Amino acid sequence: MTDRMVHKAKSAEALVTLRGAGVSRGGRWLVRGVEFSVSPGEIVTLIGPNGSGKSTTAKMATGVLKPSEGEVVRRAGLKVGYVPQKLAIDWTMPLTIERLMTLTGALPASEIDAALEATGIAHMKKAEVHHLSGGEFQRALLARAIARKPDLLVLDEPVQGVDYAGEALLYELIGRIRREIGCGILLISHDLHIVMAEADTIICLNGHVCCRGTPKAVSESSEYRNLFGMRGSAAIAFYDHHHDHEHLPDGRVLHADGSVTDHCHPDDGHHRDHDGHGHAGHDHAHYEHDHARHDHGPKGGHRHA
Numbered sequence: 001m002t003d004r005m006v007h008k009a010k011s012a013e014a015l016v017t018l019r020g021a022g023v024s025r026g027g028r029w030l031v032r033g034v035e036f037s038v039s040p041g042e043i044v045t046l047i048g049p050n051g052s053g054k055s056t057t058a059k060m061a062t063g064v065l066k067p068s069e070g071e072v073v074r075r076a077g078l079k080v081g082y083v084p085q086k087l088a089i090d091w092t093m094p095l096t097i098e099r100l101m102t103l104t105g106a107l108p109a110s111e112i113d114a115a116l117e118a119t120g121i122a123h124m125k126k127a128e129v130h131h132l133s134g135g136e137f138q139r140a141l142l143a144r145a146i147a148r149k150p151d152l153l154v155l156d157e158p159v160q161g162v163d164y165a166g167e168a169l170l171y172e173l174i175g176r177i178r179r180e181i182g183c184g185i186l187l188i189s190h191d192l193h194i195v196m197a198e199a200d201t202i203i204c205l206n207g208h209v210c211c212r213g214t215p216k217a218v219s220e221s222s223e224y225r226n227l228f229g230m231r232g233s234a235a236i237a238f239y240d241h242h243h244d245h246e247h248l249p250d251g252r253v254l255h256a257d258g259s260v261t262d263h264c265h266p267d268d269g270h271h272r273d274h275d276g277h278g279h280a281g282h283d284h285a286h287y288e289h290d291h292a293r294h295d296h297g298p299k300g301g302h303r304h305a
């Protein structure tokens, strides 16, 4: 199959497809020439500097904004779950997580419970929203969005106000949601962080599509490096790690020196320690292994889920 045929087949099954889409306001193009689609089970991440058109593009995808040129095609009857960047909440009013779930429409109690369970906050159902930590709040917003079983989940900066460790856990959760619900995910990242680890496709915007591809391809492209400079390089380092051992299909481990062991324990003599010689400082490849099941720390460390 040629690339063009693959693209055609992919957009035929896509949840949403943008073709040459752009929005202009007051004689100025906010964003132009946007082309991408999101298919079931796929994570597409929009990155780009402030004002580069990420939110505008997401609004075109969800139908909140009509494109001024080009077209946006959504699958008939598409259910969209949206997690906004900001929520207009009157913080002087008491609001429990349970109530937050039903603010914009009724939900059966069983659906509320299932969504809170899936996001790991079932025990906090009666907790006041304004007491939540950044990570808990993002989980509550995610629970609210997935409770209605969307086909397409749009997340506008889902790791806002969350520290690095919490960020890795949230991305792991988002990865699990796409595997379990099978929805497509359009993720907007207003910062680079570790967003790229879970994404299948990265679209880098800068008023137009600057570059696109797999996280690795984007992080290596000169357009991306020019746009993000040193900050981009830090994110690149995350992917540009070198593997000193590989996991074989039978579960054994092949080390750089050619030896094979049953495990990759830090004390088996094959690994560098923390000050440049350690297990925490290395990364590895896994045959037929889902990298999405790893928590990647921002410095390239990992742990198995």
Ligand SMILES: Nc1ncnc2c1ncn2[C@@H]1O[C@H](COP(=O)(O)OP(=O)(O)OP(=O)(O)O)[C@@H](O)[C@H]1O
Pocket (backbone or CB within 6 Å): 025, 030, 048, 049, 050, 051, 052, 053, 054, 055, 056, 057, 190
């Ligand atoms: N309704 C509007 N009318 C005029 N200009 C707008 C409108 N909405 C957005 N803009 C402008 O369009 C540009 C793109 O905005 P957008 O919110 O899509 O960027 P973004 O990439 O999401 O930015 P950030 O990372 O800062 O949130 C910005 O310059 C913004 O000021």
